[in-house]
Amino acid sequence: VLFESIRFFNQIPIFDFLFGTEWSPQIAIRADQVGASGAFGVIPLLVGTLLISAIAMLVAVPTGLMSAIYLAEYASKKTRDVVKPLLEILAGIPTIVYGFFAAITVAPAIRSAGESIGLQVASESALAAGLVMGVMIIPFVSSLSDDVITAVPQSMRDGSYGLGATQSETIRRVIFPAALPGIVGGVLLAISRAIGETMIVVMAAGSVANLTINPLEAVTTVTVQIVTLLVGDQEFDNAKTLAAFALGLILFLITLGLNFLALHVVKKYREQYD
Numbered sequence: 001v002l003f004e005s006i007r008f009f010n011q012i013p014i015f016d017f018l019f020g021t022e023w024s025p026q027i028a029i030r031a032d033q034v035g036a037s038g039a040f041g042v043i044p045l046l047v048g049t050l051l052i053s054a055i056a057m058l059v060a061v062p063t064g065l066m067s068a069i070y071l072a073e074y075a076s077k078k079t080r081d082v083v084k085p086l087l088e089i090l091a092g093i094p095t096i097v098y099g100f101f102a103a104i105t106v107a108p109a110i111r112s113a114g115e116s117i118g119l120q121v122a123s124e125s126a127l128a129a130g131l132v133m134g135v136m137i138i139p140f141v142s143s144l145s146d147d148v149i150t151a152v153p154q155s156m157r158d159g160s161y162g163l164g165a166t167q168s169e170t171i172r173r174v175i176f177p178a179a180l181p182g183i184v185g186g187v188l189l190a191i192s193r194a195i196g197e198t199m200i201v202v203m204a205a206g207s208v209a210n211l212t213i214n215p216l217e218a219v220t221t222v223t224v225q226i227v228t229l230l231v232g233d234q235e236f237d238n239a240k241t242l243a244a245f246a247l248g249l250i251l252f253l254i255t256l257g258l259n260f261l262a263l264h265v266v267k268k269y270r271e272q273y274d
Contacts, residue, residue: 001252004245011239012040017246019043023209025229025240040243042250044211048126048219052201053194055130055215056137060194061187063134064141071142072149073171084146091139095199102132102204114216124206127215133200137190144186148179181265188262192255198223222251 009017020041067087071080107128114121121127152175160170198221206218207228229244 001245001248004242005249008239008242008246011242012246016040017042021211023225025243040239040246042222042247044209045220045222045225045247046250047211047213048205048209049195049221049223051126051213051215051219052130052133052205052221053191055127056133056194057187057191059131059134060137060141060190064138064190065145065183067138067142068145068149069171069176072146073167073175087139087142091143093136095136095197098132098136099199099203102128102200106132107204110216119216121216122206122218124204124208124218125216126205126219129201129205130215132204133194133197136197136200137193140193141186141190144189145179145183148182148186149175151182152178181268185262185266188258188265192258192262195221195255195258196223196251197221198227202227222247226251 017040021043022039022041023044024039067083071083075083103124107124110125110128110131111121111123156174156178157170160174165173201221201224205220205224207220207224208218209220209225210217212219226244226247229241229247
């Protein structure tokens with residue numbers, strides 16, 4: 001990936017790639033067309049990726065965290081034995097199934113709801129992709145948060161109860177602050193998972209590189225464009241196909257940074273509470 005990315009940057013200035021605001025690689029298919037202005041600006045892809053990931057996190061983090069608190073602190077053993085495997089089954093559903101659900105059910109529902117109140121909603125939208133991606137990530141966030149909350153020493157709970165605190169006060173003031181570093185690490189890993197998702201975005205948000213922060217419009221992401229660039233052309237002899245490697249490098253660096261940050265936070269948490 002690195003060497004192919006270097007070949008790409010020998011043809012396209014890295015500044016134009018990182019700060020360009022238009023993504024239209026089909027303009028530069030042949031070598032004599034590489035100089036086409038603005039053909040390889042990655043900003044629309046990054047904005048689309050962040051927009052869909054943000055929507056997904058707004059769905060997954062509150063729901064996953066609340067379910068984890070319920071399972072760890074309130075649910076009976078019988079309830080936990082039933083709900084926990086169901087969440088794990090939900091996590092094992094192929095993403096193509098979520099993609100069909102987004103394209104066939106969620107996107108039309110959002111469009112109909114928007115039109116009923118006078119909003120213009122695209123048939124493929126960032127909101128539809130983000131909502132379904134958030135549902136997909138809920139088991140991931142819930143499982144990690146549940147493990148972290150369960151790992152908080154029982155002595156901290158007993159001490160809080162001994163001082164007269166109620167169960168809800170103990171969760172808010174003792175357990176949640178103690179588990180917060182591990183929860184943050186889990187959320188960062190979930191963000192990496194969202195950034196790397198492809199099928200849901202292809203089917204629900206489209207592949208049009210619009211530079212917008214409007215969740216009701218169609219956008220695309222880095223992963224979708226990597227797939228699009230490599231479909232049908234495996235020669236890797238022009239800027240259009242080499243751009244896939246540059247996008248892959250960007251995606252690798254982003255997810256690597258998030259994973260290192262998450263592991264650092266979790267390691268710090270383990271050192272403090274083990």
